[in-house]
Amino acid sequence: MAEKRKYKKRYCKYCETKTDYIDFKNVSSFKFSLSERFKIMPRRLTGNCKRHQDMVTIAIKRARQTAMIPYIVDRQNVVTNPFEGL
Numbered sequence: 772m773a774e775k776r777k778y779k780k781r782y783c784k785y786c787e788t789k790t791d792y793i794d795f796k797n798v799s800s801f802k803f804s805l806s807e808r809f810k811i812m813p814r815r816l817t818g819n820c821k822r823h824q825d826m827v828t829i830a831i832k833r834a835r836q837t838a839m840i841p842y843i844v845d846r847q848n849v850v851t852n853p854f855e856g857l
Contacts, residue, residue, distance in 0.1 A: 781818025785826075793826040795833035798840065805831065808844045 784803075785793065793801060804817050804827045811831055814824045834840045 783818060783820040783823055785823040786820055790823070793823070793830045795830040795837070795839070798834060801827050801830055805840070809841055 804812050804819070804824075806812055811828055814821070817824070817827075819827060831840065835842055
């Protein structure tokens with residue numbers, strides 16, 4: 772028999788707000804999709820649907836290219852709240 776889920780079902784925050792486009796210039800809109808070391812979090816943790824997860828991924832990659840978000844964070848100097856200055 773299959774085991775039951777031990778966690779609640781997560782829902783897409785972008786579908787609830789009926790977002791059509793995620794802009795890469797608005798960093799605060801997709802900050803919950805990044806970890807403390809600025810890695811992109813997977814769908815199973817954020818609860819995004821496939822369509823919005825793809826949009827978030829593209830927006831994060833574009834924000835990295837324009838230097839709004841760093842590519843990597845130093846292991847020794849992990850910031851407690853990376854979005855303080857934004």
